[in-house]
Amino acid sequence: MTLSQRTSDGAKLLLGVWMGGVVIAMFAIVPEYVGLGDAGRIIIMHVPAAWLTTITFLISAVASIRYLWRRRPTDAAVAVAAAEVGFLFCSLATITGAIFAQLVWGVFWNWDPRQTSILILLLIYAAYFALRSAIDDAERRRRLAAAYNLFAAVTMPFLLFVVPRVADS
DSSP: OOHHHHHHHHHHHHHHHHHHHHHHHHHHTSOOBTTTBTHHHHHHHHHHHHHHHHHHHHHHHHHHHHHHHHOOHHHHHHHHHHHHHHHHHHHHHHHHHHHHHHHHHSOSOOOOHHHHHHHHHHHHHHHHHHHHHHOOSHHHHHHHHHHHHHHHHHHHHIIIIIHHHHSOO
16 A cells, blocks of 8 residues: 555544534534524534535546547546545535435425525536446546536536525525
8 A cells, every 4th residue: 555545544444533513513513503593503614514515526627628639638637535535525515515405494495595505516527427427538528527616617606606696595
């Protein structure tokens, strides 16, 4: 096992323990928020998950640009890994947002612009993974996936920051 593999495995373990600690603290240690009660605790997981979604999708886009510029397979691998992590955190933000909606508004999903735009973002990145799995030739897969990833990255700020604030909620 190489040093980078051990470092990667250690980082994954540390992240898992950290997230587990946050979840435990969220329900066992953090007091209720005034005005929101227990629903405010969901924000402790929801907001960081949403920001990590943004950051990891941006990392994925930068790695895709680097791949298209230099044609190094390592950059394509970084782009995929970051997109996978971003998809995971986007799913987590969507789920915690739905739980928050249930606690505050009495319904998990009401097609609010915030909910709809993050669902569209999830579908865009799901299509990215579908595209990657549909192409057999490695070089062509990396090139097309990188180009598509840039399209997805351009839509991300609009779907996460602009649409929810422009549309009536």
